[in-house]
Structures are given as C-alpha cells and as structure tokens.
Amino acid sequence: MSEVVEKAVKKGISLGASEVEAHYSLARSIEVKIESNEISDVSWKINRSLHIAVIVGKKLGFSRTTDVSSSGIEEAVENAYKLACSSNENVFWKRLPEPRPFPNVKGTFDDSISSLGAEEAVKLTLEMLKEAKADSRISVPGGLLNSTVGETCVANSLGIMGCDRGTEIAMELMALAKEGGEVGSFAIAWDVSRKMDLNPTEIGREAATKAVESLGSKKVESFNGPIILDYDVAAEFFSSFLEALNGDMVWRGKSPLKDKIGQKIAVDSLSIIDDGTIEGGISSSLFDYEGVPRMRTILIEKGFLKNFINNSYTAGILGTETTGNASGFLSVAPSNILVSPGGWSDEELFKDIKRGLLVKRFSGEIRPENGLISGSVKQAFLIENGEVKHPVKECMVSGNLYEFLNRVTRVGSVLKRRGSVITPRIVIENVSVIG
Known part of the structure; x- marks a missing residue:
C-alpha cells in the first residue's frame, strides 16, 4: 500500500x-x-x-x-x-x-x-x-x-x-x-x-x-407547538446544520453563519463537537483525506459559534488552521458529530407538553444556505398532556433551521449513536404542524 x-x-x-x-x-x-x-x-x-x-x-x-x-x-x-x-x-x-x-x-x-x-x-x-x-x-x-x-x-x-x-x-x-x-x-x-x-x-x-x-394512525389538526425529535431525526437535523459550518460553504459565502464566529447562534443548552478520534467512531481515523491528524474541534459551545470545519485549502482561504476534516483534495466533511447531552430524562422531555408531536421519521428538505425546513413527517405520535396518545397520519412541518436552534427548550440526557452522529433527543417549541 x-x-x-x-x-x-x-x-x-x-x-x-x-x-x-x-x-x-x-x-x-x-x-x-x-x-x-x-x-x-x-x-x-x-x-x-x-x-x-x-x-x-x-x-x-x-x-x-x-x-x-x-x-x-x-x-x-x-x-x-x-x-x-x-x-x-x-x-x-x-x-x-x-x-x-x-x-x-x-x-x-x-x-x-x-x-x-x-x-x-x-x-x-x-x-x-x-x-x-x-x-x-x-x-x-x-x-x-x-x-x-x-x-x-x-x-x-x-x-x-x-x-x-x-x-x-x-x-x-x-x-x-x-x-x-x-x-x-x-x-x-x-x-x-x-x-x-x-x-x-x-x-x-x-x-x-x-x-x-404506525397502525391506527389518525389525522392531526394543524397547530403550532412543540415537537420532540427522536434520535434519527435529531441526527438528520444536526447533520444539516453542520453543512453551514463547512469551510467550503463558508468561504464561498453560501453559509448564513460566515461572519458569526464568537456570536451566539443557539440556546445555552446546545454544545456540538466534531471529533475524529472517538473510540470506535464511525468516522474515526488516524488522519483525514490529506494526511492531517484527526482532532477534536468545538463548534458550538453553550450556544456560541466557536469554529468552522476545514481542510488545509479552506483554512488557508479563511486565514485559520485546518481541523483535519478533508474528505477530498479540496472538499470538507464532518467526522463524528457529538451533541452534548442535557439534563432532561426521557420522561421529563414529555412532561407538561399539552399538545405536540414525537417525530421518528422526517422526509423533506433542510436547506443550510437559508435554513428553510419543509417536509413530511412519516412516523409521528401525538402528545397530549405529557403522554403519547396515538400515531398520526402523514403531516407537514415547516420552519427555519436557525430559528429552531434558538427554540430548543429541552435536551435529553440519553445519547445514542446514529451513524457518525451521537445525539440526544431534543424538544423544539413553536413549530408549524400542518395536518
């Protein structure tokens, strides 16, 4: 070799x-x-x-x-x-x-x-x-x-x-x-x-x-309220968000966060790390595509944007250091994404939710360039008075990725690995659900 x-x-x-x-x-x-x-x-x-x-x-x-x-x-x-x-x-x-x-x-x-x-x-x-x-x-x-x-x-x-x-x-x-x-x-x-x-x-x-x-699903009436993102959907949500922190997207001016380093862009309870050295991590390795050592990079710390992910090429353009995230000669990609756990147990995540949805599968579009979220909830359950009541028929959700980051009210204490993303469940308030 x-x-x-x-x-x-x-x-x-x-x-x-x-x-x-x-x-x-x-x-x-x-x-x-x-x-x-x-x-x-x-x-x-x-x-x-x-x-x-x-x-x-x-x-x-x-x-x-x-x-x-x-x-x-x-x-x-x-x-x-x-x-x-x-x-x-x-x-x-x-x-x-x-x-x-x-x-x-x-x-x-x-x-x-x-x-x-x-x-x-x-x-x-x-x-x-x-x-x-x-x-x-x-x-x-x-x-x-x-x-x-x-x-x-x-x-x-x-x-x-x-x-x-x-x-x-x-x-x-x-x-x-x-x-x-x-x-x-x-x-x-x-x-x-x-x-x-x-x-x-x-x-x-x-x-x-x-x-x-999913059997016995019922149509849900449209409402604005909280949704709980189950692990797979939370992983998809954060993966889409990480695209806006990609140095290639940043230097080309396509990321809305390009000038936001050091600024608060999310709630205090959100911290996100890119770590290519996690033991057994799906994207862990000794080095990235161009031979730069994998490393641990704090991206979001208590809601504040700390770093973008870069290879040596994008780092040179942005005047910073590579984070060991080369996925090709000029391309950049995350390694393992770790979303820090919060203090809410599974039971507490549901507590006091008068009317909301637990979302287990989402099929749609999340655009990091403008934050637009639009798509179908394929597998979701109605929550009433803190209890899961029944599955709901396919419905639509819409909103904005960057607004959602500031509407996260609860972060679960239990982490699960979903591919290269390690994430808790999260609760997002004031989401438009269209039945």
Whole structure:
C-alpha cells in the first residue's frame, strides 16, 4: 500500500511538479440484500482507487486510476501533471499540509469483521429477517447487511506518509405492517459499527415494532407547538446544520453563519463537537483525506459559534488552521458529530407538553444556505398532556433551521449513536404542524 503512494509522489516530483499528493484506498466488502421478504442477492466486491493531485506553481491537476501497477501509476501521475500545466492558476492555493504526529485512535478495526464470510453474513441477515417476520402482520420490502474492510494510505511531497485500516458493518431493515384493511407507514431500523457487535435480532424486532406502532394512525389538526425529535431525526437535523459550518460553504459565502464566529447562534443548552478520534467512531481515523491528524474541534459551545470545519485549502482561504476534516483534495466533511447531552430524562422531555408531536421519521428538505425546513413527517405520535396518545397520519412541518436552534427548550440526557452522529433527543417549541 505505502509503496503505491510513494511511487506516485516521486514520479510527480521527477516530472517537475512543485508539490504532489497521492491517496490510495483499498476496500473489500460483502453485501447481502433482502427484497420482498427474502434474500435476493449476495455479492463480494473489491474496490481500489488511487487519486493523484499535482501542483505546478498555483496550477492544479488531478487524476484517478484503479491500475496500481508501475505503468498505471506513472500514467496517472503524467496525466495529472499535464492537466496542471494546462490549467489556469488557482489564486487561493497556498500549499499542501506538512506532517504532524497522528493521534492514538482505538476501536476502528475488528478481526471478526475482517474474517466474516458470506455464509455467516447470510446467517446474520436471516436472523434479522426472521425476527421481523415473527409478527404475521409484517412484510419486509427490503433490507441489507454490508461489511467492509478497508485500508488507506496517503503521502505528499512535503513529508506526509501514513497508512490506516478500518472495519465497518451495517445492517438495515424496512418493515411494513398490515392489519385488516389498514396499511401502516414504512418503518426502518438500522445500525452501524466498527466492531462485530450489532444485534440482528434487535434490529429486526425494532423494525417490526415501529411498523406496528404506525397502525391506527389518525389525522392531526394543524397547530403550532412543540415537537420532540427522536434520535434519527435529531441526527438528520444536526447533520444539516453542520453543512453551514463547512469551510467550503463558508468561504464561498453560501453559509448564513460566515461572519458569526464568537456570536451566539443557539440556546445555552446546545454544545456540538466534531471529533475524529472517538473510540470506535464511525468516522474515526488516524488522519483525514490529506494526511492531517484527526482532532477534536468545538463548534458550538453553550450556544456560541466557536469554529468552522476545514481542510488545509479552506483554512488557508479563511486565514485559520485546518481541523483535519478533508474528505477530498479540496472538499470538507464532518467526522463524528457529538451533541452534548442535557439534563432532561426521557420522561421529563414529555412532561407538561399539552399538545405536540414525537417525530421518528422526517422526509423533506433542510436547506443550510437559508435554513428553510419543509417536509413530511412519516412516523409521528401525538402528545397530549405529557403522554403519547396515538400515531398520526402523514403531516407537514415547516420552519427555519436557525430559528429552531434558538427554540430548543429541552435536551435529553440519553445519547445514542446514529451513524457518525451521537445525539440526544431534543424538544423544539413553536413549530408549524400542518395536518
């Protein structure tokens, strides 16, 4: 692995490049698919990709190849060099990052996932399917298991050289409940981990339970009031918000928060951290795409905007330091998002809510460039006088992301990991619900 990126960097310099970066990834995966209540497909794949960036002065050239033979590497580097020479100057370009020590990140590789075979993967998928189908009211339109073992190496001409490996397993099941002539709404249960610790029975049971819970839904009258974002919806909400803190969006002037560093943009009870070093984190690694060490960055502290997330390119434009969030040569993405817990127990979150909604699934649009939120609540439950009464038929919610950040009145004390987001439930006041 390391020799591939080293060869690429040496070749680029020999051609006369000012700077060179090479990023090589190799992944093998097993995927088991469910369609129409049965296993429909089992596949085994290997994906490899070498990405080259060549800089000549301030001119940038890129190429990609899956051929990592000596001739394949040379051809890819030559192509990137030619493109750089024929490109216009990028006036924002500063330089590639220099090497720094990598952190000690634990829990990102599990031999049990690495050694997982197709037979065992099918067995786990069938366990998930069987548990959901134990209820005769349930049908399963789709689902999957995907396990991945990957290795990444990155090098550049300024001395960065690093290799990392990781494992991941994900399981998902979609369930639909039918009783009499009534059909409930689609329900999805899923989980993902870096370790072989997923429970297929629990995932199947959760999907079935959610589907059955949607039976007996009633139309809700339109109102303005509080909604409780369940974990999946809260994760989606905060992921959309993080787009506005992306350095690429900031320097291009597309983020409404571009001039808000140091200002209060949310309630005191909200603190958010980007941390690529969390043990077992879905997006944890030794380094980001360009070989910068992963780190912990406070983004929101008690409602105050502290930092944006950056790679070395966007950091250079904004006059700040990279936060180790490169997801591509010029692109930026969060690592693990940690929303700090509050002091409200699950019971207290519901207490004193005269009329509101518990929202478990949202299908719609959250626009970070202007904050517009508009979409359908697919799986929600009416709350009256602090109690969950019944499921409601599909309804609409609307509002503004940035206004909602200042209308959060309760933050739950229980955290759950939903992919790369670790979040509590939250309560948002004065939301428009259209029945």
